[in-house]
Amino acid sequence: MPLSVAFPHEGADRDDAAQSLVRSRRLVSAVLAVGAVALAVAAYNVQVQNLSPRDRALASVAAYLSFVFAGLVAWSRRPANRLGPLMLAAGLALLARQLRYSQDAFLFTVFFLLGDLGFALAGHSILAYPSGRVSGRGSRLLVQAGYATVLVFPLAVLTLHGTSGTLRDMRPVTYRSLLLISDRQHAVELLQKAETVLFFGVLTTLLIAVIVRRLVEATPRARRMLAPLLLAAVALALRAVYENVRTFASQQPLAYPYLFWWQIAAFIALPLALLAGMLRARLARAQVSQLVLDLERTAPTPTSVRDALARALADPSLELFFWLPERSSFVDPAGAETSLPAESARRAVTRLSHDGVPVAAIAYDPSLLDDPPLIDAAGAAAGLALENARLHAETRAQLQQIRESRRRLVSVADEERRRIERNLHDGAQQRLLALALALRTAQRHLGDRTDADVEQLLSASVEELQSTIDELRTLARGLHPTLLTEYGLAAALGALASKSPTPVTLDVFDARLPPPIEATAYFVACEALNNIGKHAHAGSASIAARLERGRLLLEIADDGLGGARAGDGSGLQGMADRVEALGGTFRIESPSAGGTRIAADIPCVL
Numbered sequence: 079m080p081l082s083v084a085f086p087h088e089g090a091d092r093d094d095a096a097q098s099l100v101r102s103r104r105l106v107s108a109v110l111a112v113g114a115v116a117l118a119v120a121a122y123n124v125q126v127q128n129l130s131p132r133d134r135a136l137a138s139v140a141a142y143l144s145f146v147f148a149g150l151v152a153w154s155r156r157p158a159n160r161l162g163p164l165m166l167a168a169g170l171a172l173l174a175r176q177l178r179y180s181q182d183a184f185l186f187t188v189f190f191l192l193g194d195l196g197f198a199l200a201g202h203s204i205l206a207y208p209s210g211r212v213s214g215r216g217s218r219l220l221v222q223a224g225y226a227t228v229l230v231f232p233l234a235v236l237t238l239h240g241t242s243g244t245l246r247d248m249r250p251v252t253y254r255s256l257l258l259i260s261d262r263q264h265a266v267e268l269l270q271k272a273e274t275v276l277f278f279g280v281l282t283t284l285l286i287a288v289i290v291r292r293l294v295e296a297t298p299r300a301r302r303m304l305a306p307l308l309l310a311a312v313a314l315a316l317r318a319v320y321e322n323v324r325t326f327a328s329q330q331p332l333a334y335p336y337l338f339w340w341q342i343a344a345f346i347a348l349p350l351a352l353l354a355g356m357l358r359a360r361l362a363r364a365q366v367s368q369l370v371l372d373l374e375r376t377a378p379t380p381t382s383v384r385d386a387l388a389r390a391l392a393d394p395s396l397e398l399f400f401w402l403p404e405r406s407s408f409v410d411p412a413g414a415e416t417s418l419p420a421e422s423a424r425r426a427v428t429r430l431s432h433d434g435v436p437v438a439a440i441a442y443d444p445s446l447l448d449d450p451p452l453i454d455a456a457g458a459a460a461g462l463a464l465e466n467a468r469l470h471a472e473t474r475a476q477l478q479q480i481r482e483s484r485r486r487l488v489s490v491a492d493e494e495r496r497r498i499e500r501n502l503h504d505g506a507q508q509r510l511l512a513l514a515l516a517l518r519t520a521q522r523h524l525g526d527r528t529d530a531d532v533e534q535l536l537s538a539s540v541e542e543l544q545s546t547i548d549e550l551r552t553l554a555r556g557l558h559p560t561l562l563t564e565y566g567l568a569a570a571l572g573a574l575a576s577k578s579p580t581p582v583t584l585d586v587f588d589a590r591l592p593p594p595i596e597a598t599a600y601f602v603a604c605e606a607l608n609n610i611g612k613h614a615h616a617g618s619a620s621i622a623a624r625l626e627r628g629r630l631l632l633e634i635a636d637d638g639l640g641g642a643r644a645g646d647g648s649g650l651q652g653m654a655d656r657v658e659a660l661g662g663t664f665r666i667e668s669p670s671a672g673g674t675r676i677a678a679d680i681p682c683v684l
Contacts (some may be wrong), residue, residue, distance in 0.1 A: 103157060108149050114146040134338065138176070141345040145169030145200070148349035152356055155427040160210030161356055162406035165349050171196030190255075191236060197277065203284055203349075206309045208356050217288055224281055229272035229474075238262040238269070246270045271325055271509040278321040286311045299393050299422055300445035306351035313344035314359060359502045376669060380411030387440065390456050393457035397441040401429075408439060427634050428453055567596045571621055573602055577605050580636070583620040591630065595682055598660055599623065599632050606634040609650070610658060614638025614674060625682070629662075632678040642668040653678070 118139045125135035149166025156162060175193035177185050202221050204211045212218050239245065240261025241252050272630050289307045296304055320341045370513045385400035399408040399418060410416050419425050419441045426444040430437050446453055489666030561568035568586045575582035590596075603621055642650060644668070654675070655666040662680035 089476050099308060103154065108152055110166065110170075111146075111150060114143065114173065115513055117170065117173045118143055121173045124179050127179075130453065137339070137342045139173065141342050142169050142172035142196070144346045145172065145203075145349045148353040152353050155357060156210075157355070161206055161208065162210075163205060164199060164206055164210070165352065168196050168199035168203055169349070181253065183256055186253045187236060187256040187570070189230075189255075189417060190253075191232050194232060194273075195225075198224040200229045200348075201314075203352065204285065204307065204314075205288065207307065207310075207352050220281065220284055220288065224277065227273060227281065228275045230275075231269055233257070235266050259370065266453075272454050274321055274325045282314050284319040286314055290446070291541075297395075297443045297445060299395070299443040302392075303355055303445055306348075306355040309344065309351045313341065313348045316341035316344050372466070384411055389440060391446060391452065393443045393446065395443055397618040399439045399441070401436040401438060402434075423527055429610050471579055486525055562596060562600050563593075566590045567623065570596075570600050571623070574600070574604055576623060578619070579611050580607070580616050581618050583618065585622040585624075587622070591682055594660060595630055595680055596657050598676070598680060599630060599663075601658065602632060602636055602676070602678050605653050607648070609642065610634075610638060610674075611634045613642070615642075616673070626681050630678075630680045630682055632680070633675065635675045637673045639669045639670075640672045640674055641670045642666060642674045650676075 090430070122135050122139045125138065126132055145165050146169030149162050149164070149169055151165060152159065153162030171192070173196075174189055176189075178189035178193045178493075180186055180189075198221075199566065201224050202212070205217050205221055212221055235245070236255045236257040237259040239253070239255050240258055240259070243255070245253065245266070272619055289311045293301060293304055293307060316337065320337050322335065380398065380400065384396065387396055387398065388396040397410075397419070399410060401408055406536065407415050408418055418427050418439055421427050422444075424444065425441055426447055427439060427441050429439045440453075442453075493647075561573050566588075567590075568588045571586050572584060575584055591599075601654070607619065610616050614636050616636035619634065619636040621632075621634050623630065625631075650666060657664040657678045657680055660680055662678060664679075665677045666674070668674040668675075
């Protein structure tokens with residue numbers, strides 16, 4: 079077998095490279111944080127000098143800084159996830175948007191052109207939550223339409239805005255566009271209103287509809303993770319109403335000031351909620367260490383390992399299956415052979431191995447696919463416990479096979495009893511009856527012509543044949559009584575009690591059960607009454623049978639000598655084996671000089 083060898087300096091080089099990457103990322107984050115603060119100060123000053131009161135300017139800057147803060151934290155915690163950079167870009171773009179209020183022609187042109195890009199990035203972040211990637215063709219088209227809207231319309235406005243009019247939501251001062259082609263102020267007004275309708279009307283409504291659909295179609299675990307999207311829907315709706323009121327209302331309604339603060343509060347909370355939901359999966363990795371402790375505290379049974387994994391992954395629907403190499407199949411925690419669930423939009427399946435050998439498989443909520451390292455970490459943490467639990471499941475599977483084998487043996491034995499009973503009845507018994515009838519006929523034909531010795535011999539032969547026939551009938555009925563097959567357990571136990579030399583009291587329900595159950599109960603009662611007659615010296619006995627919660631409870635008791643014990647090859651041991659073969663339990667209570675009580679508890683579903 080080929081071996082791969084890692085030299086010490088190679089591992090050290092990889093560690094140094096990883097540490098260097100972490101340091102570089104921290105340096106970039108620090109630079110971006112400082113730049114964001116400087117940009118926020120500039121945005122605040124520009125707003126105060128050109129447009130907004132101080133409190134509103136401060137509130138707007140705080141809302142956009144929340145995107146920056148959430149993006150930096152998310153990027154540092156989950157560098158492979160694109161959601162952090164998206165939120166960071168959205169915050170920086172929204173802060174830079176305020177520079178469009180500058181009367182410098184270059185700053186006005188650049189940041190008016192790119193100013194609304196921050197809103198498209200915010201929508202992109204919402205659709206990319208929590209994996210950092212937008213899934214679904216409709217969602218991707220929605221993102222593309224958003225970017226196109228916030229870039230095309232401002233560009234068209236800049237080509238038509240001259241010095242003859244004012245822009246929406248800006249001071250009535252002259253803003254000079256470096257991209258001016260023709261001064262068409264009426265067209266500028268129509269374009270700005272069209273952008274508001276399309277972006278904050280149509281596209282925002284579609285985005286809210288996508289959020290609602292994702293929440294409705296999500297699995298329970300995914301719905302808990304997607305809960306921040308409810309806040310996103312509220313924030314989008316408030317911002318859409320705010321923008322449309324500001325654009326189209328000739329007079330500001332009484333609720334306008336409150337509407338401003340509501341949408342600002344929602345915009346501050348939105349990135350923080352997205353960050354919290356995103357880091358929830360990160361925090362779930364901390365549960366892996368708890369998983370190790372849980373598995374150390376409890377015996378690694380299939381059920382305990384499954385429950386520990388479900389807690390660690392926060393997925394109550396998790397299912398665990400174990401691979402049995404000798405059977406080349408999976409079994410469930412009870413040891414029953416099964417097949418893995420098919421992967422679908424509502425179920426994911428991962429196979430786990432130990433040292434390259436398959437051990438188990440887990441079926442879980444597909445929302446966990448957004449964090450594959452979490453599955454790997456949980457599987458690694460539970461590796462040894464999974465191996466032990468697999469051995470436990472293998473033992474259960476073997477026990478299940480043994481039970482099924484014993485059940486089949488009981489069925490085969492009962493069928494053989496019925497076959498022998500039929501053969502005795504239809505074969506030897508009928509031939510003996512024919513022979514006895516022939517001898518009787520010979521006696522009648524000979525009449526007085528035969529001597530006394532021959533007559534006596536014929537009579538003795540007929541009586542012996544009749545006695546043999548009676549014994550065969552008794553034997554055949556003992557093998558598998560016809561009464562049990564045709565009329566059920568109550569009738570068969572009644573006939574059995576009537577032939578017992580010891581008085582027997584019956585308390586038996588009158589209902590049919592599956593043939594193996596009836597046969598087992600009958601033969602247990604038959605063997606018990608035989609033992610009572612032979613060994614107990616009892617004055618009375620009782621048989622009680624009742625159905626309780628889908629189980630047959632059979633009890634045979636006597637007031638005899640007691641002291642009965644089940645031993646190898648004894649009838650009592652045979653009764654116990656037969657009951658346990660059907661998944662039941664068998665108990666004997668027989669104190670010395672205290673009588674004997676035999677109890678069998680047999681499930682009625684095979």
